[in-house]
Amino acid sequence: MQLPEDQNGPHLNGKHLRPESLMMSYGYNPEWSEMAVKAPIYQTSTFVFKNAEEGKAFFELAYGLREKHAEEQLGLIYSRLNNPDLEILENRLRFWDGAEEAAVFASGMAAISTTLLALLKPGDLILHSEPIYGGSDYYIKNILPKFGVKSMGFRANTPIEKVEQMLEESGMADKLAMVYLETPANPTNHLVDIEACAAMAKKHSTADKKVVVAVDNTFLGPVFSHPLKHGADLVLYSATKYIGGHSDLIAGACAGPADLMKQVKGMRTFMGSMASPWTGWMLMRSLETLKIRMECQARGAEVVAAYLKEHPKVDKIYFLGYLQDNPQQQAIYDKQCKAAGSMISFDIKGGEKEAFTFLNNLKLIKLAVSLGGTESLAEHPASMTHSDICLADRAVMGIGEGMVRISVGVEHPEDIISDIAQALEKVVVPVEAEV
Numbered sequence: 001m002q003l004p005e006d007q008n009g010p011h012l013n014g015k016h017l018r019p020e021s022l023m024m025s026y027g028y029n030p031e032w033s034e035m036a037v038k039a040p041i042y043q044t045s046t047f048v049f050k051n052a053e054e055g056k057a058f059f060e061l062a063y064g065l066r067e068k069h070a071e072e073q074l075g076l077i078y079s080r081l082n083n084p085d086l087e088i089l090e091n092r093l094r095f096w097d098g099a100e101e102a103a104v105f106a107s108g109m110a111a112i113s114t115t116l117l118a119l120l121k122p123g124d125l126i127l128h129s130e131p132i133y134g135g136s137d138y139y140i141k142n143i144l145p146k147f148g149v150k151s152m153g154f155r156a157n158t159p160i161e162k163v164e165q166m167l168e169e170s171g172m173a174d175k176l177a178m179v180y181l182e183t184p185a186n187p188t189n190h191l192v193d194i195e196a197c198a199a200m201a202k203k204h205s206t207a208d209k210k211v212v213v214a215v216d217n218t219f220l221g222p223v224f225s226h227p228l229k230h231g232a233d234l235v236l237y238s239a240t241k242y243i244g245g246h247s248d249l250i251a252g253a254c255a256g257p258a259d260l261m262k263q264v265k266g267m268r269t270f271m272g273s274m275a276s277p278w279t280g281w282m283l284m285r286s287l288e289t290l291k292i293r294m295e296c297q298a299r300g301a302e303v304v305a306a307y308l309k310e311h312p313k314v315d316k317i318y319f320l321g322y323l324q325d326n327p328q329q330q331a332i333y334d335k336q337c338k339a340a341g342s343m344i345s346f347d348i349k350g351g352e353k354e355a356f357t358f359l360n361n362l363k364l365i366k367l368a369v370s371l372g373g374t375e376s377l378a379e380h381p382a383s384m385t386h387s388d389i390c391l392a393d394r395a396v397m398g399i400g401e402g403m404v405r406i407s408v409g410v411e412h413p414e415d416i417i418s419d420i421a422q423a424l425e426k427v428v429v430p431v432e433a434e435v
Helices: 052-062 084-097 108-119 134-147 160-170 194-203 258-271 277-287 290-310 327-336 352-360 391-397 413-425
Strands: 009-012 101-105 125-130 150-155 176-182 212-216 234-237 252-256 314-318 343-348 377-379 403-407
Touching: 084 101, 084 252, 084 277, 101 108, 101 258, 101 277, 108 134, 108 176, 108 212, 108 234, 108 252, 108 258, 125 134, 125 160, 125 391, 134 150, 134 176, 150 160, 160 194, 176 194, 194 212, 194 327, 252 258, 290 314, 290 343, 290 413, 343 352, 352 403, 352 413
Parallel strands: 125 150, 125 176, 176 212, 212 234
Antiparallel strands: 101 252, 234 252, 314 343, 343 403, 377 403
């Protein structure tokens, strides 16, 4: 039997079901596939129409040639447009953020690039926080200008009044079309006030042009942060990370209101940047354990961060659990974050040599980029994920040569600490760095 449902989703005994409960079966009817409890992989490129009239009706909706009739749904046509695995996945994914619709992509960068191309045009300005993921930084600063889109960055912890001043002094305030945020920032964990940026975007919107606020929420994932509830229009993910969670797939996601998602999905259709049915099926599996994985990783990160904070060879730690000395950042955290997550960056005393010595001596923790998987990973942002950013800009962003980024997995935290401890023992701190 199907549960009763309204615009906020299924409910039982007058209460709406929580996202973690809906991840098991929502959007799938076992009768569709020999009563299988789990949805199969619909590994097909195309779908058969019952008759020519049905095919015509489906294409009319797909290409926006007419409005949908009451209760009419877009039928299955071709897996570049829609596929059962992707539709079931998207229907489940949207519940975490309370979004009207979601779309999944072949990678996080596919989600970002498709969304930005769908909503920006030549002459527009995109205002973005810094630092952001290196691939996003490169795309905004080097690819979008080829399409006539200009960009302007601001430090993640810059007061909104200063951001407003920078925008006005640039002479491009009237060109503002999107505010693009990554919060927490990669790799410094700096927070951006989403509500303040949304208010700024609304101020610069007109009757003819809405300034869109898009937030990359990859670091905290859909469990510990919900940007749409704080005024963002769209939320973006590298679904490779926590949503996938097992380092065995590449995917991206975008969620938001139906009107914006219609534009994003339209661009996805013609760019061909959708995820495959196999990836969609794997993500459905991963969503079933998303909450328990992320909660386990966050608990482990608290223990690991406490150890690093007191280690004599660690100069500074960047972790959302330690913001007490920064009232501005603490206030943002209290407002828009539900937990500190499992991403930790820290500066080893010294520089690249000392950071590399540490990384080269890890045994349990894997030396690899990416994050959010069940295994702990460590990398060197300055020479790896953020190496495309020039040295001067990295310095301003706080990405130093001694910085190491760790994604805490589901291993026992004391075992992770044991590995960190033995690797730090190999580090010889320069005398000048001790001072």
